Every structure is written in structure tokens, then in C-alpha cells.
Amino acid sequence: MMAQSTIAVMKDIIAVQSSPSTTFTYVPAETKKRKREAKVVSRPCHPGPFELRSEGVPDEQYAEALHCMLRKCRRLVVVVGAGISVGAGIPDFRSSTGLFQTVKDDFKLKGSGQSMFDSSVYKDAATTSMFHSMVNTLHTLSQDAKVTKFHQMLSELSTEKRLLRLYTQNVDCLEISLSGLETAVPLPVKAPWPKTIQLHGGLQKMVCAKCGWMAPFDPTVFQEDRIPECNECREWDSVREVVGKRTQGVGRLRPRIVLYNEFNPDGEAIGKVTSSDLKARPDGMLVVGTSLKVPGVRRIVKEMSAAVHAANGIVVWVNEIDPPAAKMFENCFDLILKGDCQEIPSILERWEKSKTRPKRAPSTRQKKSESASDIVSSITNKTISENDRKITDVFKVKKKAVGRVNGVKLEK
Numbered sequence: 034m035m036a037q038s039t040i041a042v043m044k045d046i047i048a049v050q051s052s053p054s055t056t057f058t059y060v061p062a063e064t065k066k067r068k069r070e071a072k073v074v075s076r077p078c079h080p081g082p083f084e085l086r087s088e089g090v091p092d093e094q095y096a097e098a099l100h101c102m103l104r105k106c107r108r109l110v111v112v113v114g115a116g117i118s119v120g121a122g123i124p125d126f127r128s129s130t131g132l133f134q135t136v137k138d139d140f141k142l143k144g145s146g147q148s149m150f151d152s153s154v155y156k157d158a159a160t161t162s163m164f165h166s167m168v169n170t171l172h173t174l175s176q177d178a179k180v181t182k183f184h185q186m187l188s189e190l191s192t193e194k195r196l197l198r199l200y201t202q203n204v205d206c207l208e209i210s211l212s213g214l215e216t217a218v219p220l221p222v223k224a225p226w227p228k229t230i231q232l233h234g235g236l237q238k239m240v241c242a243k244c245g246w247m248a249p250f251d252p253t254v255f256q257e258d259r260i261p262e263c264n265e266c267r268e269w270d271s272v273r274e275v276v277g278k279r280t281q282g283v284g285r286l287r288p289r290i291v292l293y294n295e296f297n298p299d300g301e302a303i304g305k306v307t308s309s310d311l312k313a314r315p316d317g318m319l320v321v322g323t324s325l326k327v328p329g330v331r332r333i334v335k336e337m338s339a340a341v342h343a344a345n346g347i348v349v350w351v352n353e354i355d356p357p358a359a360k361m362f363e364n365c366f367d368l369i370l371k372g373d374c375q376e377i378p379s380i381l382e383r384w385e386k387s388k389t390r391p392k393r394a395p396s397t398r399q400k401k402s403e404s405a406s407d408i409v410s411s412i413t414n415k416t417i418s419e420n421d422r423k424i425t426d427v428f429k430v431k432k433k434a435v436g437r438v439n440g441v442k443l444e445k
Contacts (some may be wrong), residue, residue: 096384191213314340316341316345319349320366
């Protein structure tokens with residue numbers, strides 16, 4: 034009997050364990066919240082290209098997307114080239130009227146004017162003289178230039194805490210003259226990093242190629258084919274000579290810009306910055322005024338666009354020319370705008386005005402409702418004022434009565 038009851042109990046236990054209702058699922062005590070993804074409100078149905086209009090109401094297919102990115106993105110990355118400074122009077126590099134063509138014509142070069150921006154310019158006295166002349170001219174243009182509307186728009190983005198980073202290929206230093214777009218020279222390897230990253234250096238400094246001493250750029254130092262000596266190296270060498278040590282040589286000064294086929298002194302720091310920005314999950318990228326011919330810049334744009342798309346963001350190309358047809362840039366740009374980038378602030382302003390709805394006049398029903406509420410409030414206020422007057426009169430009578438009673442008591 035006991036054996037049968039034991040068997041029955043075992044069957045019940047097995048049935049309970051095999052029942053779906055007794056299946057347990059482990060639930061962790063704390064669930065890590067996911068980061069909120071960026072949401073692009075508007076994206077064009079096709080990338081374009083669209084022509085930037087200088088007048089009239091802009092095309093809604095791109096104006097709304099452009100407005101959404103520049104007004105709603107909170108981690109915007111901007112990559113700019115020489116095209117953004119053309120409006121300031123500084124020529125670009127690769128156009129028919131650009132610096133490469135101008136240098137070629139001025140110095141009657143057989144090859145491309147790009148050779149004047151190659152590290153080999155210091156190997157020959159003639160090319161060194163040409164290089165110094167070109168650098169001094171470019172420095173003068175940069176000093177006389179005024180920031181453009183597009184430069185000011187970038188400054189406003191930084192002030193509004195929407196700009197994650199500005200990567201610039203320009204050496205004119207117009208960007209870093211504005212509030213919120215400052216940089217650091219040399220670029221630090223560790224955070225915090227400045228808002229603007231100069232990918233190719235700038236003409237605001239000159240540096241010794243030997244000891245790294247830096248000073249503000251002085252165009253009078255770079256004359257003809259003479260490569261100026263470093264004062265710091267010269268003084269240090271003279272001290273060594275006094276104490277009986279052998280000389281170590283004197284370094285040569287040069288503009289702190291990065292030429293083709295040479296080492297970038299800020300290369301390691303730039304790599305750290307880009308890695309940090311990729312991890313920050315940028316939600317928008319604007320590529321303006323660059324032809325993307327430099328390999329390092331091409332890589333930054335490619336990797337950053339992938340990060341932006343992963344965050345459901347938008348990537349916009351703005352230039353007078355089409356983006357590169359290279360396979361690495363397939364499906365990279367969500368919006369292609371052809372024209373002068375200086376039109377963008379005006380386009381945004383015109384589009385916002387066209388979308389601003391004027392306040393409608395109140396309807397007849399609203400007028401009746403407002404008039405009825407006015408009558409009710411006036412009656413209520415009148416009733417309240419009459420009640421207040423009555424209460425005030427009662428208090429006055431009571432006060433007089435109390436005063437008489439007190440007077441009688443005091444007389445006794």
C-alpha cells in the first residue's frame with residue numbers, strides 16, 4: 034500500500050516538473066538601459082544632387098533635411114576643406130582658378146602646382162625660394178581675410194553644444210579665430226581635446242624641425258632661398274661650446290604646416306581624437322568644400338559616416354563638384370548639395386520663414402466664448418467688490434463699537 038502511494042507521489046512530481054506552467058526563466062536583477070538612439074525627423078527620398086538656390090524658397094526635399102540636421106543633431110561632425118574659405122578671398126587648391134594652377138602659372142612650372150606643397154621643396158634652392166614666396170602670400174591673404182557666414186554658422190553650432198568636432202584641412206586658421214572653435218598647437222595626445230582639429234597644421238605658427246621650438250609665424254624670416262636657423266638651437270649650441278661639449282647642430286625653421294610625403298607631428302593625437310569621436314556615436318556629418326583627395330581625410334569620412342548611419346543619422350555633402358566616385362563612398366552620402374556653402378545659412382533662414390505659420394484670427398465661436406467669459410468675469414468681480422464693501426462696512430461698525438466700549442471702561 035505504501036509502495037503504491039509512493040509511486041503515485043513520484044508520478045505527480047514528474048508531471049509537475051514536465052508541465053509548461055512550471056518552467057522558470059532567469060530574470061537579472063538590473064537591466065542595463067540602452068542609449069537613446071538619434072532620430073532623424075526628415076531624410077530626402079533620394080540623395081540628389083540638388084542645386085543650392087541663392088533666391089526664392091528652397092527645395093523642400095533637401096531644405097527640411099538640412100534644417101533637421103543643423104537644428105536637431107547634438108553630436109555633429111564637420112569635415113571642411115579650402116572651399117569654405119573661397120568666400121573670404123582665399124583660393125582653393127584644385128579648381129581652375131585654385132592655388133595649384135596659380136602657382137604653376139606664376140612660377141612657370143612644368144608640372145602641377147601641387148609640387149610646391151611637397152616635402153621635396155627644401156631640396157633645391159629655387160623651389161625653396163618659390164615655396165617661401167607662396168607661403169608669405171598665403172599668410173598675407175589669411176591675415177586680411179574675414180570670416181564668412183558659414184564660419185559663423187559653425188561657431189554658433191559649437192556655442193549651442195551641437196558640434197562634436199570640426200576637422201579642417203585649411204591652414205588659413207580662420208576657423209580657430211571664432212568663439213567655440215579654438216584649437217591647441219601642438220595637439221594633445223590625451224583628452225580633453227579642442228573643438229577644432231587642424232589636420233594639416235596652420236600658418237599661425239613656425240617650428241624648428243630639430244628641437245620643436247615654436248613661435249608665431251614671421252613672414253620676414255622666410256625670404257628667398259635662405260632657410261632660417263632656430264634661435265633656440267643656436268643658443269643651446271653656444272652654451273655647449275662654452276662648457277667644452279661638441280656641437281649638436283642648429284635646426285631650421287619652417288611653417289608649421291604638413292606637406293605631402295612627410296610625417297604629421299600631430300598624427301598620433303589625431304588618431305586618438307577620431308577614435309574617441311567614433312565611440313561618441315555622432316548623429317550627423319557635414320562634409321564641405323573638400324575633394325577628399327588626401328587618404329587620411331578619406332578614411333575619416335568613411336569611418337565617421339558608418340558611425341553616423343549606425344546611430345540613424347544623416348551625412349551631407351556640400352561642394353561645387355560631385356563627391357568622389359570611389360567604391361568606398363558608395364551609399365555614404367544621404368544628401369548631395371552642389372553650390373556655394375555660403376548659401377546654407379540663408380537657405381535655412383528662408384526655409385524657416387516659409388514654414389512659419391501666421392496666427393489665425395479668432396473664429397466667431399471663439400469671439401462669443403470670449404465675450405461670454407468677459408461678462409461672467411465682470412459680474413463675478415462686481416459681486417466680489419460689493420461683498421468686500423459690505424464686509425468692510427461691518428468691520429468699521431464693529432471697530433467703532435469696540436472703541437466706545439473701551440472709552441467707557443477707561444473713563445471709569
